[in-house]
Amino acid sequence: MIKNYCKIAWRNLVRNKAFSVINISGLALGLACSLLIMLWVQDERRVDGFHANGKLLYQVYERSYYDGQVDAAYYTQGLLARELKSAVPEVQYASALERNWPATLSVGDKVSKIAGASADADFFKMFSYPILAGAPATALHAPGLIAVSHRIAEAFFGSPANAIGKTLRFDNRLDLQVSAVFENLPANASQKFEFLRSWDDYIKENPWVNNWSNTSPGTLVQLRPDADPAKVEARIKDFIYRYRKPEPGNRVELGLQPYPEKYLHSTFKNGQVDGGRIEYVRLFSLVAVFILLIACINFMNLATARSAKRAKEVGVRKVIGAARTALIAQFIGEALLLTCFAIVAALLLVWLLLPAFNALTGKQLALPVGQPVFWAALAGLLLLTGMVAGSYPALFLSSLSPVRVLKGTLKFSMGAVFFRKGLVVFQFALSVMLMISMIVIYRQMDYIQHKNLGYDRENLLYIPVEGNLVNKYELFREEARKVPGVLAISKMKESPTVIGHHRGDIEWQGKPDDLATSFADATVGYDFVETMGLKVKVGRGFSRAYGADSTSYMINETALEKTGYRDPIGKPMWWGGRRGTIIGILEDFHINSMHQAIEPLILRVDENIPWGTILIRIRGGKTKEALAGLEQLCKTLNPQFPFTYTFSDLEFAQLYRSEQVVSKLAGIFAFLAIFISCLGLFGLAAFTAEQRTKEIGIRKVLGASVQQIVARLSASFLKPVALAMIIAFPIAWYAMDRWLQDFAYRIHVEWWMFVLAGLLTAGIALLTVSFQSIKAAIINPVKSLRAE
Known part of the structure; x- marks a missing residue:
């Protein structure tokens, strides 16, 4: 059978x-x-699902209440991990983790630029990154140690075993001993690093860590198996007030998030x-x-x-x-x-x-x-x-x-006919929703890429401050200005694409005692305004012609609104107790992703900061010549470091990597959904034509033209498509409006997007059914009437 x-x-x-x-x-x-x-x-x-202790691992985050707002982030205090471990019995292990700039590692004539991080001694006890050589307990337990990946160990020393105890030159200023070699990080690890330095070295190089008002690194903890996470979270909620005094109008709380869920x-x-x-x-x-x-x-x-x-x-x-x-x-x-x-x-x-x-x-x-x-x-x-x-x-x-x-x-009964047509309506409703989603996502991504950020990100180059460029910045600046195609040069403590550092100790005249605020802050060099292409609304930018600028500040429009100053130029402000005067108001420009609103920003000038980014404005069309000249200059002044750079527009695009992928995938799947739906419509057209063969023959005998028959058949096929649009439009509008709410700066879902999606869908559907309609309409009526 x-x-x-x-x-x-x-x-x-x-x-x-x-x-x-x-x-x-x-x-x-x-x-x-x-x-x-x-x-x-x-x-x-x-x-992050491969960690053996995953169920016990937690990321600490900080929740801040200030100025009528509630914000939260993974930035925490640099000493928090060690203090939690010593003060909270339920915390078995704890580690800070801070990603560093890509560092230059060298052994003899082997030099490479590599991304790494700094972590505490407990890190390898907590996370399942297999140690190939060395011991997890001693990998980062003392200053001067560095743990490297299998890839790095092979590149510099030939094998993990040969790497142990050897010396790596770090940024041509420190000699670090290789204490451990870990297996290359798997593709499904959210953390990305090729080496880890001791946290003791990080504290030594960053004295701000000892100030409990400053935040930057992440804090990771592993709870004991018998610990109750909810009770631990309640216990550490006000933990930082053991080390700093509460401020009027400002409250900071700590929370716990299961680490495997963070990604x-x-x-x-x-x-x-x-x-x-x-x-x-x-x-x-x-x-x-x-x-x-x-x-x-x-x-x-x-x-x-x-x-x-x-x-x-x-x-x-x-x-x-x-x-x-x-x-x-x-x-x-x-x-x-x-x-x-x-x-x-x-x-x-x-x-x-x-x-x-x-x-x-x-x-x-x-x-x-x-x-x-x-x-x-x-x-x-x-x-x-x-x-x-x-x-x-x-x-x-x-x-x-x-x-x-x-x-x-x-x-066929009417119920059977309605069921089949209902299936087609369902198909096309889904397809139309995908089509509208594709249009909205594409428009939002286009809006982000072309919106005026308040500065010109085209032809803007970032070079890291490292090696000899720390002490020879003035010489580099003077020589770089002679390179063909270079228009302006400045420097900055961070990248202007993302200014992540914030301060809560910014003061001004007349500030209420109970008002707690958070200002984004940046330390920049002279010519910063000109190099970035920023617009000064009132006052001027930092200039070498004014010696007092070293104690002066610039703020943006959002910060000015916060201060309430009506005539801000010359008015006093305090940055961490350091008094200065306002010399200029910058028109607001975006310092973060457009998922976030523009924040109050304060700038001060200092060209002696030993790290950060050199900003270089290049003339359009002269990129190749400028890069060649800058590379040669860096090789002359900073021979121990490979020449590396990043373009501002490419770094900006990385902020929206996920959205760009979603946009492309949505377009592909929308097309495939409509294509597959049209196959279904083809099936319905074939079925209808098969059922109405004699009817078509009779109509032709009675004088109906091919055009009339095609129009009649096509109209009946397009009715389910029209109904699908009526159903899909409100659902798509609601879903896309919800998605756009995640952006502080967004487009609006407009009527033409629905019209475009409808016309595209109807056009494709019409082409699909026209084939069957024409085929049925041109059949000889004699054959149609003889058909069984």
């Missing part, structure tokens, strides 16, 4: 090649999209963890389900379109005694066979598309063919898809009355 069913299924596939190809193609595309998204989602959820849940709203990359994981999980549903609906429509051809077969089988359950099993079996072919095609598609998908998403995904779980999941997907896709055709065909189908043409 089963062998006979297989033969019948195969003959039907071969006999109806066009429909079989369309069916398999639609399912294969839907399955391929779902598999790619499933791999991406699985990879996202696996980030996907890293956005704060009203001082609480709320959202993050998890929103995209959920979004694309839904997209995967929707696309697979669209593909399954295609199968139903196409199978139903061919039902008239199978009706007599069903009637004969029932007459000779076939049970309905046997017929259902037969048609479900055929659906599973088609799905099996589709899965094979989908796996081939995924294998071919994975390199491009990885390049787009920045992942290192691969088909886990060696994992039994993958094949079990694939088998489950085969059964689920086959059952969903084949359920309606199987139930419908098996319910046919043998008397009716053997007497004449198969007729």
